[in-house]
Amino acid sequence: MKLLLDFFPVAIFFAVYHYTKDMILATAILIPATLVQVGIIWFKTRKIEKMHVVTLVLIIVMGGATVLLQDKTFIQWKPTVVNWLFAAAFLGSYFIGSKPLIQRMLGGQIELTQPLWNKLNAYWSIFFIAMGAVNIFVFSYFSEEAWVNFKLFGMLGLTLVFIIAQGIWLTRHIKTDQLEQD
Known part of the structure; x- marks a missing residue:
C-alpha cells in the first residue's frame, strides 16, 4: 500500500x-x-x-x-534536483555524524563492516548523481512524451534494477552467522 x-x-x-x-x-x-x-x-x-x-x-x-x-523546464528539472539532493545527503553523511546515511537507514536490519557501509553509501551517491544526469539527458535530447514515459517507467525500472543489484551485492557480504540466525 x-x-x-x-x-x-x-x-x-x-x-x-x-x-x-x-x-x-x-x-x-x-x-x-x-x-x-x-x-x-x-x-x-x-x-x-x-x-x-x-x-x-x-x-x-x-x-x-x-x-x-x-x-515545462522547471518540472523537468525536478527529478534531477531531488536525486542530486539525495546524493548530497548521502555524500554529506560522511562528514556529518558518525555513520554514513545508508548505515543509519539499514544498520538495524543488516550487519556490515565499516568499509562495506562506506562503499554501499558511495554506490547510492553515484546512483543518485547518475539518475539526475540521465534525467537531464532524456529531457534535453528526447521528446516531451518520451521524458514523461521515462519519468514513470525508466526511473522506476532503473531504481528497481539498482536495488536488485544492491541486494545481490549485499548477499555476498552479509556475515554468514547473521544469515544462519534468520
Missing part, C-alpha cells in the same frame, strides 16, 4: 499527460495530488518522512513555476 501511495502523484501526472498531452495541466494537477498524498500519509502515520517533505516542497516550487510561467 505504501508503494502505491508513493507513486500516486506520478501516476496521476502520467495519466493526465497521456490523456491531454498538456504538461502544464498535468503539473497543475500534480501539485494538489502530492498535497493529498502527504496529507494521507500524515493522517495514517501522524508523521511525514523527510523524502516526502523535500519532494512536496520541490513540486510546489518547481511545479508552481512551471504553471505560473507556462514553462
Whole structure:
C-alpha cells in the first residue's frame, strides 16, 4: 500500500499527460495530488518522512513555476534536483555524524563492516548523481512524451534494477552467522 501511495502523484501526472498531452495541466494537477498524498500519509502515520517533505516542497516550487510561467523546464528539472539532493545527503553523511546515511537507514536490519557501509553509501551517491544526469539527458535530447514515459517507467525500472543489484551485492557480504540466525 505504501508503494502505491508513493507513486500516486506520478501516476496521476502520467495519466493526465497521456490523456491531454498538456504538461502544464498535468503539473497543475500534480501539485494538489502530492498535497493529498502527504496529507494521507500524515493522517495514517501522524508523521511525514523527510523524502516526502523535500519532494512536496520541490513540486510546489518547481511545479508552481512551471504553471505560473507556462514553462515545462522547471518540472523537468525536478527529478534531477531531488536525486542530486539525495546524493548530497548521502555524500554529506560522511562528514556529518558518525555513520554514513545508508548505515543509519539499514544498520538495524543488516550487519556490515565499516568499509562495506562506506562503499554501499558511495554506490547510492553515484546512483543518485547518475539518475539526475540521465534525467537531464532524456529531457534535453528526447521528446516531451518520451521524458514523461521515462519519468514513470525508466526511473522506476532503473531504481528497481539498482536495488536488485544492491541486494545481490549485499548477499555476498552479509556475515554468514547473521544469515544462519534468520
